[in-house]
Amino acid sequence: MEPERYELRENPQYDFPMDRRDFVRSLGGGLLIIGLVTGLQAQESGRGRRGDQRMPEEMSAWLHIGADGVITVYTGKAEVGQNTRTSLMQAVAEELRTPVASIRLVMADTDRVPFDMGTFGSLSTPVMAPQLHRVGAAARDTLIGMASKQWGIERGALDVANGEVIEKGGSHRIRFGELTRGQELVRTVAHDAPVTPASEWKICGTPVPKVNGREMVTGQHKYSSDMSAPGMLYGKVLRPTAFGAKLVSVDARAAQSMPGVTFVRDADFLAVAAQDPLKAEKAVEAIQAEWKADPQPSSRELFAYLKANIAETQTIHSTGSIPDGMRLGEAALRETYHVAYIAHTPLEPRAALAQWEGDKLTVYTGSQRPFGVRSELAQAFHIPEERVRVIVPDTGAGYGGKHTGEAAIEAARIAKAAGKPVKVVWTREEEFTWAYARPAGIIEIASAVRNDGLLTAWEFHNYNSGAAGIRGIYIVPNERIEFHETKSPLRQGSYRALASTANHFARESHINELAHAVKMDPVEFRMKNLQDARQRAVIAAAAEKFGWGKMKSGCGIAAGFEKNGYVCSAAEVAVDRSTGKVRVVRVVTAFDCGAVVNPDGLKHQVEGAVIMGIGGALFESLEFADGRILNPHLRTYRVPRFSDVPELETVLIDRKDVPSAGAGESPIVAIAPAFAEAIFSATGVRLRSMPLAPNGVKT
Amino acid sequence: MAIQLLVNGSEHRVDADPETNLLSALRDRLDLTGAKYGCGDGQCGACTVLVDGRAVRSCITPLGYAEGKRITTIEGLERNGRLHPVQDAFLETGAMQCAYCTSGMILSAVALLEKNPNPSGADIVRGMEGNICRCGSYPRIAAAIRLAASRQKGTAR
Secondary structure (H helix, E strand, O other): OOOOHHHOOOOOOOOOOOOHHHHHHHOOOEEEEEEEOOHHHHHHHHOOOOOOOOOOOOEEEEEEEOOOOOEEEEEOOOOOOOOHHHHHHHHHHHHHOOOHHHEEEEEOEOOOOOOOOOOOOOOHHHHHHHHHHHHHHHHHHHHHHHHHHHHOOOHHHEEEEOOEEEEOOOOOEEEHHHHHOOOEEEEEOOOOOOOOOHHHOOOOOOOOOOOOHHHHHOOOOOOHHHOOOOOOEEEEEEOOOOOOOEEEEEEOHHHHOOOOOEEEEEOOEEEEEEOOHHHHHHHHHOOEEEEEOOOOOOHHHHHHHHHHOEEEEEEEEEEOOHHHHHHHOOEEEEEEEEEOOEOOOOOOOOEEEEEEEOOEEEEEEOOOOHHHHHHHHHHHHOOOHHHEEEEOOOOOOOOOOOOOOHHHHHHHHHHHHHOOOEEEEOOHHHHHHHOOEEOOEEEEEEEEEOOOOOEEEEEEEEEOOOOOOOOOOOOOOEEEEEEEEEOOOOOEOOOOOOOHHHHHHHHHHHHHHHHHHOOOOHHHHHHHOOOOHHHHHHHHHHHHHHOOOOOOOOEEEEEEEEOOEEEEEEEEEEEOOOOOOEEEEEEEEEEEOOOOOOHHHHHHHHHHHHHHHHHHHHOOOOOEEOOEEOOOOOOOOOOOOHHHOOEEEEEEOOOOOOOOOOOOOHHHOOHHHHHHHHHHHHHOOOOOEEOOOOOOOOO | OEEEEEEOOEEEEEEOOOOOEHHHHHHHHOOOOOOOOOOOOOOOOOOEEEEOOEEEEHHHOEHHHHOOOEEEOHHHOOEOOEOOHHHHHHHHHOOOOOOOOHHHHHHHHHHHHHHOOOOOHHHHHHHHOOOOOOOOOHHHHHHHHHHHHHHHOOOOO
């Protein structure tokens, strides 16, 4: 996996483990499965960590079976729409041979779940699911051991099924709860505990429906923004007039004179609390504040700014000699590609409800990093992390955009001043303006190819957008890949698939251009330069399903590899000759992410990634000038709607012999380059900037 | 100012600033949080509720407009423990990811099917264009609407 600086976060320095004996008593006895938070989990989550701190080794509770037989599982992962709640429950159900409905999964509550770095990097499936398989297997093993002892029957003759331990071919059976009743058993899960192989899965690998779907269709599920508490006030922050603006003066007398309004000032932080949102809004409007901001670059001059502000260059990969490779080629190509800043636009904006009880702080907030937000809160208020509890209800999406705890800190600060619980819900405009953006970037590629289609040189420079997915999938003897970190006019951070989308856009567009340069079919050209069998298989699968080569115009294809998933997208577009408007007619995506855990959930993630990809590929772009976002509303920042959705076909390659990879991110990476090629095929116009056609294609 | 609201068949007296929008009254006064804030200017459909059977964007609907009219929110769609056919169809097709848009999608779909019990694909796109699903569940939402339509055929509601 590529290092990705936007996922680098400072770690908490310490942790205060709860006495586990107290914990198991608080659960009312039964069987508790615990394990160390270390090894694979810490390595994976902490990769590329700044400094060299080791994760604290902490014994954590993973699974509990109470006297009532209720199986409760604990994980620090957050559900943000990627269906991980359901798929993780499948992992435990599989090992305990029990229905998914008999399990409760406690997620993302820092007082109750094992430490977790966060829900990002498509790690829930490859790292957390195997952990929960091991936890479930340990519980199964313990339950069988208990029954074996009770009955005097050897273990090998026993099994578990439907929440019971049973004697194979015999008459003995006992419910889990009866076995664990009155017990206070603690067992440790081993890192190498044997788990059920994918080829024998009965519950994993099946399309289990979303476990809390009914709450969703009845409006019963409470998102962070829906939470309330007795006596709760509504908080609102007065935002500066521009990024980085400093407060010169403030007159809050009018706001302070409003009945029931609390005014908060802490350095440059200005906010109010009131009994209803409208009062809070009016109070904020009544504050007279003067701000001073430095001049800042605008989106018009963005790319010149990035090139002029390189902070650091990293050579990601270097082999052979670029000059030699250029000489060996019979055709050469140099092109530059651009990507704009885009906004995640989760439909639920940042929101938090904060409540102080003495010096203990509890915050409900939508975040992908509950422990990270706990850390931010502890730092912001100079209190130990053990006094902060962060709870993340299943959240109205994130897409990499909710790694930080702004709303949580704001709500907590206002609550501290008001002495009451306070909820802060960002407006859409705040979300567009004060959240972070997917980085913009410039990518320059110089390449050479022989007439028989073999690549001889590949020089790739990415400015600012990031290093994820920067290494190609093709075999090139002379290669140089550099990432240039630059200053960024906008606050930037993670986004679904990170920079892999930008790097794939440039690389795969360039590969299509090279194929044309040597008059080869883009699929044939790729196969010529590819060795990886799984990569070749997804390209072949997408091409076949699409009917590649049967249509003359309007078709494009691109492929890629990201987070251990192999993807190929083939697209058909229609371009209106008079208006230049691009309509995506059809997208076929072939995807191999190893053993499929939930085919229905996976297909849904692929479709979602493709549709989200349409926005970034064709029309999404944050415009800005002088420290302000110029299009901070859905009227002016267009996201895909029903009419943008093409016919979608998804081919899933289920590899039971390969560990499952996460799948929420990877299927987005080949969309933009497939569209660019399809537009070229339809019009002869080669577009090299994302978004490709915010105002149509000029032909 | 006191305003009488008829929500899901029950009368509620809401004492609020007349500038308060219907969405805030439902969420912040009546704790009916099924309708969501998504954009605050009627662009995303997350706040959709039915007013006299018509889908309206409650975030830009003044409280006064809703006074005395029949308001239906997602919480009021279930009857005697039975889900509305559109809710059932959303569940069966798995037409949600984060599900933050789901209440608005379902109510928009209910209103669409009331007007047009047998919508074509193009009718669904036209009728639902004002509702954003950022997770991209559009194909399944359309499938859910088609499923509900096929079930409702001939069923008087």
